Amino acid sequence: MRNLFAMLAATTFLTGAAQAATIYPLDRATILVNSPFDFKIELDEVHPEGDLAVTVNGKPYAEVFGKPAEFVAEEKGEDDAALGSALILRDLALAEPGQYTVEVKAGNEMKSVTWEVYSTAETAKAKNVIFILGDGLSVAHRTAARIMSKGMTEGKANGRLAMDDLDHMAFIGTSSTHSIATDSANTASAYMTGHKSRVNALGVYADRTPDSLDDPRVETIAEALRRTTNKAIGVVSTSELQDATPAAVVAHTRKRADKAEIVGMFHDVQPEVILGGGSAYFLKADIPGSKRKDDKDYIQLFKDAGYALATSKDELAAAAGSNAGKLLGLFHTGNMDTWLDRNQLKKGTVDKFPDQPGLVEMTKSALDQLSKNPDGFFLMVEGASIDKMSHPMDWDRAVVETIELDQVVALAREFAEANPDTLIVVTGDHTHGVSLIGTIDDNRPGDEMRQKVGVYDEAGFPDYVDADGDGYPDSVDVARRFAIFASNYPDHYETWGPKLDGPFQPAVQNENGEYVANEAYKDLPGAVFREGNLPKDNDTAVHAVDDIVLQAAGPGAEAFKGYMEQSDVYKILADAFALGTVQK
Amino acid sequence: MTRPQDPIRFRPDRRACLGGLAALLALGAPVPALARAPALTFDELYASYGVLGLEFSDKVKLLTGKTVSIRGFMAPPLKAEAQFFVLSEIPMALCPFCSSDADWPDNIVVVYLDRRQTFTQPNQMIEAVGRLERGSWIDPETGFVSQLRLREARYATV
Numbered sequence: 001m002r003n004l005f006a007m008l009a010a011t012t013f014l015t016g017a018a019q020a021a022t023i024y025p026l027d028r029a030t031i032l033v034n035s036p037f038d039f040k041i042e043l044d045e046v047h048p049e050g051d052l053a054v055t056v057n058g059k060p061y062a063e064v065f066g067k068p069a070e071f072v073a074e075e076k077g078e079d080d081a082a083l084g085s086a087l088i089l090r091d092l093a094l095a096e097p098g099q100y101t102v103e104v105k106a107g108n109e110m111k112s113v114t115w116e117v118y119s120t121a122e123t124a125k126a127k128n129v130i131f132i133l134g135d136g137l138s139v140a141h142r143t144a145a146r147i148m149s150k151g152m153t154e155g156k157a158n159g160r161l162a163m164d165d166l167d168h169m170a171f172i173g174t175s176s177t178h179s180i181a182t183d184s185a186n187t188a189s190a191y192m193t194g195h196k197s198r199v200n201a202l203g204v205y206a207d208r209t210p211d212s213l214d215d216p217r218v219e220t221i222a223e224a225l226r227r228t229t230n231k232a233i234g235v236v237s238t239s240e241l242q243d244a245t246p247a248a249v250v251a252h253t254r255k256r257a258d259k260a261e262i263v264g265m266f267h268d269v270q271p272e273v274i275l276g277g278g279s280a281y282f283l284k285a286d287i288p289g290s291k292r293k294d295d296k297d298y299i300q301l302f303k304d305a306g307y308a309l310a311t312s313k314d315e316l317a318a319a320a321g322s323n324a325g326k327l328l329g330l331f332h333t334g335n336m337d338t339w340l341d342r343n344q345l346k347k348g349t350v351d352k353f354p355d356q357p358g359l360v361e362m363t364k365s366a367l368d369q370l371s372k373n374p375d376g377f378f379l380m381v382e383g384a385s386i387d388k389m390s391h392p393m394d395w396d397r398a399v400v401e402t403i404e405l406d407q408v409v410a411l412a413r414e415f416a417e418a419n420p421d422t423l424i425v426v427t428g429d430h431t432h433g434v435s436l437i438g439t440i441d442d443n444r445p446g447d448e449m450r451q452k453v454g455v456y457d458e459a460g461f462p463d464y465v466d467a468d469g470d471g472y473p474d475s476v477d478v479a480r481r482f483a484i485f486a487s488n489y490p491d492h493y494e495t496w497g498p499k500l501d502g503p504f505q506p507a508v509q510n511e512n513g514e515y516v517a518n519e520a521y522k523d524l525p526g527a528v529f530r531e532g533n534l535p536k537d538n539d540t541a542v543h544a545v546d547d548i549v550l551q552a553a554g555p556g557a558e559a560f561k562g563y564m565e566q567s568d569v570y571k572i573l574a575d576a577f578a579l580g581t582v583q584k
Numbered sequence: 585m586t587r588p589q590d591p592i593r594f595r596p597d598r599r600a601c602l603g604g605l606a607a608l609l610a611l612g613a614p615v616p617a618l619a620r621a622p623a624l625t626f627d628e629l630y631a632s633y634g635v636l637g638l639e640f641s642d643k644v645k646l647l648t649g650k651t652v653s654i655r656g657f658m659a660p661p662l663k664a665e666a667q668f669f670v671l672s673e674i675p676m677a678l679c680p681f682c683s684s685d686a687d688w689p690d691n692i693v694v695v696y697l698d699r700r701q702t703f704t705q706p707n708q709m710i711e712a713v714g715r716l717e718r719g720s721w722i723d724p725e726t727g728f729v730s731q732l733r734l735r736e737a738r739y740a741t742v
Contacts, residue, residue, distance in 0.1 A: 279635045279636065280690075283636065283637055285720050285722070285729065286719070286720045287636075287637040288630070288637055288638040288639065288720070289633070289637045289638040289690055289731075290637070290720065290729070293722055293729055299636065311634070311636060312635075330635050330636075331635060332635065333690055334689075334690070349633075352633035353633060353635070505674075505675075508675040508676060508706040508707065509659070509676065509706055510705060510706050511703040511704070511705070511706075516706065516707075518675060518707070519675075519707040520674070520675065520707075
């Protein structure tokens, strides 16, 4: 008994006295061999440099890392708050695969982390990788897209999505370094760097200093491809190109909102094909429509770098025939409109930007251009608006976006049939709290709209028709339609049907910064007020922590199986491309 | 999308609210300028929207420097101490990252009030009257970039 007390006392003493320094990369980081990254130690207290002891696998760190780090006597936080000492070594690269245990001791502060530095196959399994990401792609989106697009008879789907038949599958965990929950920045970044990070961060670990551009960097896949191969790189999205997912291919910032800087990062890497929205950040500040605060004209800078420029569907088609070798397509100042708005409803901003191409056309142009490279390519395609329409719970738009994404998968599979050395990966970056639970049928009896919801046997099958066979419903405005609901929401009005007048905007902000129900929907027939279950500073439904289903086909795809962290996916891409070996 | 890293929330202090309320009460009936000022609508701000930039309409060019009225919705201010608010065509659901001007729609008008007024509910349409100013301008206090502004403005609910 006395021993137990003594032991408890000792444990308590130890935990009380030892402060935890932070080491980046974090414990259990997996690092591609020879891949440059920033090493940083953050101490809680100020220490003289001489008191700091750092070893790697028991040897002094500078001996293993090959160079000394910069000692920062005292880092400063917001308002000059003292943060403690730090040690920073930029652009470290480790040539030897294996375990690296880094131990830090400074006064009472101690910390130990272990990294795994991995090598890859010596020769590439895949010449090309097409990485297709449905932002927010959840199981409900897929199920609804399949039924809406292909139909269902007596409980069996009348057809299959292109993504349904990819051979290999894994469950992907999406949590971030500081939370079980996540956002598109750090999740896309985990796919594109192999390192998990914190919400809002891209291509960096989130350190404690306020500067968003000084955080410890890790290598992105685009940088790794430039370092080790002559492959072409393509980035295609329906969002602003500075948005989290496309940015993750090239960017390093703690703050995804650094959109003007992210354009500069695209210019640094110069992917051969860049297609999407977000031209506002390419325009210099004095041009109406610009969202820059400086006079950098990135339209001109990209042209000077040899890019052909396309700003409409027709120009994109024309540019596909050009031999410029590099293609910049900007089709909107902000996020591009959804398939439903572009093709059927003509709402959103389609009146202002009537000539936007769709994701399938953009992907086709990208493949045409990139496949001219004899060394192969990496193409990241994002269906961004699955997420952008799921946040405001505009389920019709989100599901139709999923159908569009699936047509991109079909196109990729067609390409892979002709080019079997192509790995296709289809996944999401996080899920939404969304479920398809039955149907809503205007012809069901009842005065209240909730009486029109058909569940279990009463749900039956929806009325969507695809008479023209294009894979999209001829109309989403049908009598018996999907009943899709969110698990979480701000205050809003439930209107029980498709939003034919433009994307749903469930809540608006009041003068106290709280989101309240948007009264524009209050008087729609059948609308009912639904009190939110989220904190009032949330404008829309949020991401779910639920796993994502990843599917893949082609050389290297067999490595996807079971449960994997998002950061593990990068290792498979690196192995498929043999990024551990310089091939140029 | 996600929550902001450093959300900038508007927290009105009590004194500002009372002051604003007094100002609103003092306004009482619509300001006389409302009746006379030529009206601009959000549809009339730009002649064209393009990927490579927007073009101001002839009407905006003609009315620049003159007192005009515009109807729209007031977005909550970026910062409590901001000297301006954003007038938008429809009630704004600011995306979670709107701690900057980053994710606003193209067609907004920034309104600089000539005196403090209270903030309205987001679902309430207002009419703002002020001297129209055009061209890119960065607010020195907040760094907010705008293309069209109303200066020495006032507003009333409609």
